[in-house]
Amino acid sequence: MAHVQTVLGPVATSELGGIMHHEHLLSLTPGPWLSGGPPARARSDAPTPDGADMRARDEAQVEVAVAALGGLAELGIGTVVDLSPYGVVGRDTHGGNVALLQEISRRSGVHVVAGTAVYLEPYSPDWAIEATLDEMAERFVADVIDGIGDTTVKAGILGEQATGLGVITAHEEKCLRAAARAQRETGLALITHTTHGTMALEQVEILAEEGADLSRVVIGHMDTQADAGYDRAVLDTGVNIAFDTIGKQFWDFVVEPLPDDLPEGEFTKQAYFRSDHSRARRIAALVADGYRDRLLLAQDMTGVEVYLNSTTHGEWGYSYLGAAFADLLRQHGVTDADMTTMLQHNPARLLTQMSG
Known part of the structure; x- marks a missing residue:
């Protein structure tokens, strides 16, 4: 039977509805002041909040997520994929x-699929830094078969x-290769994170070396770079690509955490602007060129960035993609059938598993 592994168990693919394939449901508050206390940092000796603080934080995160998901049903979106890696953005x-x-899914009525992955090296937990390639691959496979960490929540996708x-640091290459090996063993689709669209072709080369099924690979965040020719070069390797930061028109350019000993006074930071009009034009052009069946859409919304995007994520929340941005796509000639393919059929195909 064709099914998708959600956090509450297998669900028939036909029941998914529209799918936001790259989100972070436990990262919707802009800081710990709205979520009951600071989470333990991935690579820090900071004390962990006590039990009462942890329960208050967890409940606040659940309530915020359930409220944020409230407008999706009327837009035909029934599933959200949480791609939070270990130790960062909500995991x-x-x-x-x-x-x-699981609680978010029960209360909201939205299907939730959990991924498993490790993020950029500066944000990775110590145990992942220290793990061998074989150990990382075993961890990912166990997350799919047994449950993520010490839970019974099984990953339904890698990434x-x-x-x-x-x-691509040695650690990042190790984890990418481990994910490819886990894909070969489990058959799950694999989604990557490119930092501002860079190293996409290099990712594909590594995954191909490991024997990954490239038709079940999604190269993420391709909309954060501006070269339409690069989009096509990556697609022509046989992978799928994602325009999955829709609504993030302004973005602080943070690759590593700020140092704890940052001196007082002015400091330089990088930021970037990528308009949703340019995203819509590029999507329309790719659809017109026959790539519709390998494009995926999402918002990658986190609370820490909402303040920079008050007219997109700040005003619309998760509804932005299915409402305001969908209208923008229509203005550029993308049809409702095209959008159904990109928001439903493509991610459903990648999430689907077969069981006897």
């Missing part, structure tokens, strides 16, 4: 808080597996 160091996704800005 704690060992993955235990993935169980909160977002990350590489850096213009570089």
Whole structure:
């Protein structure tokens, strides 16, 4: 039977509805002041909040996520994929808080699929840094078969597996290869994170070396770079690509955490602008050129960035993609059938597993 592994168990592919394939449901508050206390950092000796603080934080995160998902049903979107890697953007160091996704799914009525991955090296937990390639592959496979971390929540997809800005560190290559090996063993699709669209072709080369099924690979965040020719070069390797930061028109360019000993006073930071009009034009052009069946769409929305995008994520939340941005796509000639393919059929195909 064709099914998708959600956090509450297998669900028939036909029941998914529209799918936001790259989100972070436990990262919707802009800071710990709205979520009951600071989470433990992935690579820090900071004290962990006590039990009462942890329960208050968890409940606040669940409530925020359930409220944020409230407008999706009327847009035909019934499934959200949470691609939070270990130790960052909503996933704690060992993955235990993935169980909160079950409560979010129960209360909201939205199907939630959990991924498993490790993020960029500066944000990776110590245990992942120290793991061998074989150990990382075994961890990912266990997350699919047994459950993520110490939970019984099984991963329904691999990702977002990350590489850096213009570089793939030895650790990031190790984890990417491990994810490819886990894909070969489990058959799950694999989604990557490119930092501002860089190293996409290098990711594909590594995955191909490991024997990954490229038709079940999604190269992520391709909309954060501006070269339409690069889009096509990546697609022509046989992979899928994602325009999955829709609504993030303004973005602080943070590749590594700020140092704890940052001196007082002015400092330089990088930021970027990528208009949704340019995203819509590029999607329309790719659809016209016959790539519709290998394009995926999402918002990658996190609370820490909402303040920079008050007219997109700040105003619309998760509804932005299916409402305002869908209208923008129509203005560029993308049809409702095209959008159904990109928002439903393509991610459903990648999420689907077969069982006897």
